[in-house]
Amino acid sequence: MSKRLQVTLKDEMSEKLDELAKHLGVSKSAVIALALQDFDKKHKNR
Numbered sequence: 452m453s454k455r456l457q458v459t460l461k462d463e464m465s466e467k468l469d470e471l472a473k474h475l476g477v478s479k480s481a482v483i484a485l486a487l488q489d490f491d492k493k494h495k496n497r
Contacts, residue, residue, distance in 0.1 A: 458483075 460468065472479045 468479050468482055471482045475482065477485075
């Protein structure tokens with residue numbers, strides 16, 4: 452199941468998100484999901 456979210460990013464971060472998505476060949480949603488998974492893994496052990 453998926454949930455739709457709306458986020459507000461500064462122009463600089465939005466541009467970085469666009470660049471990463473294009474570079475990886477995935478959607479912006481996928482980039483955000485991957486980043487959140489990585490963040491979660493790094494902070495679970497704390």
